Amino acid sequence: MTVTIKDIAKLANVSHTTVSRALNNSPFIKEKTKQKILSIAKQLNYSPNVHARGLVSQKSFTIGLFFTSLTEGTSSSFFADALKGVNSVITEHYHMFVRGIDDFHDYSTIHKQRYDGILLMSQSEHDEAFIHHVKRQGIPLLVLNRRVESDDVMNILADDRQGAYQATQFFIQQGHKQIAIIEGKEGFKSTQERKAGFLQALIDHNVPMKKEYMLKGDYHMKSGYESMEALLALKEPPTALFCSNDDMAIGAMNALYAKGKKCPKDVSIIGFDDIVFSSYTTPALTTVKKPIEKMCALGAKAILSVINGEEQEADHMKKVYVHTELVIRDSVKEVP
Incomplete structure (x- = not known):
């Protein structure tokens, strides 16, 4: 017999919404409650059917991580830190799709049925056309790295x-x-x-x-x-x-x-x-x-909160600045 979220909710004496949040590693649930639910799910060998969940919830369970370009101006270390940041937050229930905007001839394949949310590591103002398209599709969007003037787009960047x-x-x-x-x-x-x-x-x-x-x-x-x-x-x-x-x-x-x-x-x-x-x-x-990794982790948390209906695109996420810091090591000498 297949174990369902309702079965876990009954044993944990919580709502099925709380179980869903625990299984999706939501920050909007107490750690003690989350661990209790995860323990019960493990004991029951609960295995989520992502495809079935998608049909019911009208979700694709796919997060898009887009860059201005993967080959032009994106170093391997910058790319790796961005992936680590997002991957540290999204659960195994979500797929992460990574692509450069410059790979697309048009944006017809980017629509709400394919992406639950999109993170854009924006490096150029040429990305505005992509941003406009995603907004028109009604896909939750968060832009990283570059300040965007639009008031209806979440934005995380460093100075x-x-x-x-x-x-x-x-x-x-x-x-x-x-x-x-x-x-x-x-x-x-x-x-x-x-x-x-x-x-x-x-x-x-x-x-x-x-x-x-x-x-x-x-x-x-x-x-x-x-x-x-x-x-x-x-x-x-x-x-x-x-x-x-x-x-x-x-x-x-x-x-x-x-x-x-x-x-x-x-x-x-x-x-x-x-x-x-x-x-x-x-x-x-x-x-x-x-802190590219930190910026991307914050972005992934925010976009998942919007996707799961736990938080609207709140004002506090409109423009978030992550501080830079001079790290002094050994490559600078003092001259007389």
């Missing part, structure tokens, strides 16, 4: 500009005056914000900016490597380098060593993101921590 400002200011406090930057992917909002923070710090501290110290990257290690080569070829190389993400910083470090030089002895380096490899480089990389 990239402030993070870049802190990094550049730290260089200046350590006595550096010849400071270069490797920018991120052209057209990405994060690239623009980090460049703006970098320049503002120089302006506020009366540090001159040389045109040859501003190089364009693409968020991949290779561009960091090639940019460092170009900087070292200058008649007067910089003493400090701000990289718009950690992958480019690691690439820059490798180029430095390939030329027989060292970090931070010859060039101090700061990255951005604080990926897992940052603390294992030699020297350990000073970087700006952008």
Whole structure:
């Protein structure tokens, strides 16, 4: 005989709605109650029929995690942190569909029957057409990483500009005056914000900016490597380098060593993101921590709450800023 949610509810002396919330790992249920329900379900060998549930509830049990692009400007570490964040929250009852927006010729396959909710890791303003389509379809949507002006879209992002400002200011406090930057992917909002923070710090501290110290990257290690080569070829190389993400910083470090030089002895380096490899480089990389994993976990919790009818798209989720933090390690030296 098949065990149902109602059977578990009867034994636990709770409503079947409470059982459903427990099985879906909802944050809107007491931990003691949830553990009691999960224990009973395990004893009864309860196995949910996702397909049947979908037919009854008109749900697909699929969460879409979309990126502006999976290949252009999305580093492997950034991608992995985003997946870990979402995966840490959604239960085994949900499928996660991952895709880049630039893979689609049109958005006809994106509709409410296919997705219960969508998380968009937005890196460019070109995503607005996708956002507009999802809203028209009535699919719960949460945009991560980039500020959207629409008041009817939930939004979680980090203050990239402030993070870049802190990094550049730290260089200046350590006595550096010849400071270069490797920018991120052209057209990405994060690239623009980090460049703006970098320049503002120089302006506020009366540090001159040389045109040859501003190089364009693409968020991949290779561009960091090639940019460092170009900087070292200058008649007067910089003493400090701000990289718009950690992958480019690691690439820059490798180029430095390939030329027989060292970090931070010859060039101090700061990255951005604080990926897992940052603390294992030699020297350990000073970087700006952008908690991608935390942002995505918060986003997944919010979208599931809306899907399960536990919370409407509340005002407190409209614009949520997750703080960046300068993590000081060993890749910056003080100059006289």
